[in-house]
Amino acid sequence: MKLFDSHCHLNMRHFKDDWKSTYERGLKAGVYRMVVVGWDISSSERALKMTDEAEGVYAACGFHPHDSKLFRDGDDVKLRKLLSHPKSVALGEIGLDYYYDNSPRDVQLKVFEAQLALAKEIDKPVVIHVRDAYEEALSVVRNVGLPSSGGVLHCYTGGTSFIEKALSFGFYISFSGIITFPNADDLRESAKMVPKEKLLIETDSPYLAPKPHRGKRNEPSYLIYVLRGLANVRGEEEEELALVTYENANRFFRINYL
Ligand SMILES: [Zn+2]
Numbered sequence: 001m002k003l004f005d006s007h008c009h010l011n012m013r014h015f016k017d018d019w020k021s022t023y024e025r026g027l028k029a030g031v032y033r034m035v036v037v038g039w040d041i042s043s044s045e046r047a048l049k050m051t052d053e054a055e056g057v058y059a060a061c062g063f064h065p066h067d068s069k070l071f072r073d074g075d076d077v078k079l080r081k082l083l084s085h086p087k088s089v090a091l092g093e094i095g096l097d098y099y100y101d102n103s104p105r106d107v108q109l110k111v112f113e114a115q116l117a118l119a120k121e122i123d124k125p126v127v128i129h130v131r132d133a134y135e136e137a138l139s140v141v142r143n144v145g146l147p148s149s150g151g152v153l154h155c156y157t158g159g160t161s162f163i164e165k166a167l168s169f170g171f172y173i174s175f176s177g178i179i180t181f182p183n184a185d186d187l188r189e190s191a192k193m194v195p196k197e198k199l200l201i202e203t204d205s206p207y208l209a210p211k212p213h214r215g216k217r218n219e220p221s222y223l224i225y226v227l228r229g230l231a232n233v234r235g236e237e238e239e240e241l242a243l244v245t246y247e248n249a250n251r252f253f254r255i256n257y258l
C-alpha cells in the first residue's frame with residue numbers, strides 16, 4: 001500500500017536530530033511521498049534542502065498566519081525564488097488563524113492576500129491553514145481568487161457547516177489525526193460529504209498524532225491510522241482509499257506518479 005502524507009513538518013526542531021530515520025520509518029510504513037511544509041523563509045529553505053536528500057520528499061514554501069508578522073519587504077522576492085525550485089510543489093502554508101492570534105488579524109489578512117495573489121500569478125497550488133476563521137478565509141479567496149491549480153484546506157476543522165461552501169470553491173480537503181479523536185463527530189460527518197476525488201490525508205507531524213499514539217510526537221509512519229479512521233467513517237476499503245488519496249495528492253501537487 002502506497003501512502004502520501006500531504007502535510008508534515010519534518011523541518012521542525014522536533015526532528016532536528018532524527019528527521020532522516022523518521023522519514024525512513026515512514027517509507028517502511030508505506031509513506032512513499034510527503035510534502036514538508038514551511039512557515040517562513042528559513043523553514044521553507046530547510047524543507048527544500050530535504051527534498052534533495054530524500055526521495056519522494058517535496059516542499060511547500062510560504063508564510064504561516066502565525067508568522068505573518070515577520071513578513072518583511074523583500075521576502076516576496078525570496079519566496080518567488082524558493083517557489084521556482086522544481087521540488088517546490090505548492091505555496092504554503094498560508095491562511096488565517098484567529099484561534100491563536102499569534103499575528104495581528106490585519107497583518108494575517110494582508111500577508112494571506114499577497115501570497116494568494118502570488119500563487120495566482122505563478123500558478124502554484126496553495127496549502128491553506130484556517131482555524132476559527134473559515135468565513136473570513138473564504139471571503140479572501142472569493143475576492144482574490146484561487147490559482148487555476150487550486151488549493152487544499154489542510155487539517156480541515158470546519159465541520160459540516162463549512163464543507164459545502166469549501167467544496168464549491170473546488171478545494172481539496174485534507175484530514176489529519178483529529179478524525180480519530182473521540183470528540184470529533186461533526187468532523188467525521190463532514191468527511192462523509194467530501195467527494196472521493198477531493199480527499200487528501202496528512203499527519204501534520206509533529207502535531208496531532210492519531211489514536212493510538214495521541215499525545216506523542218507525530219510522524220509520517222502514523223499516517224495509516226488517519227487513513228484507517230477516514231476509511232471507517234466513510235465505509236470504504238483502506239486499500240482503495242490509500243490509492244485514491246495517493247493519486248489525488250499527486251494530481252494536486254502536479255507530481256508525475258506513473
Ligand atoms: Zn497548519
Ligand SMILES: [Zn+2]
Pocket residue numbers: 007009037093204
Ligand atoms: Zn502545518
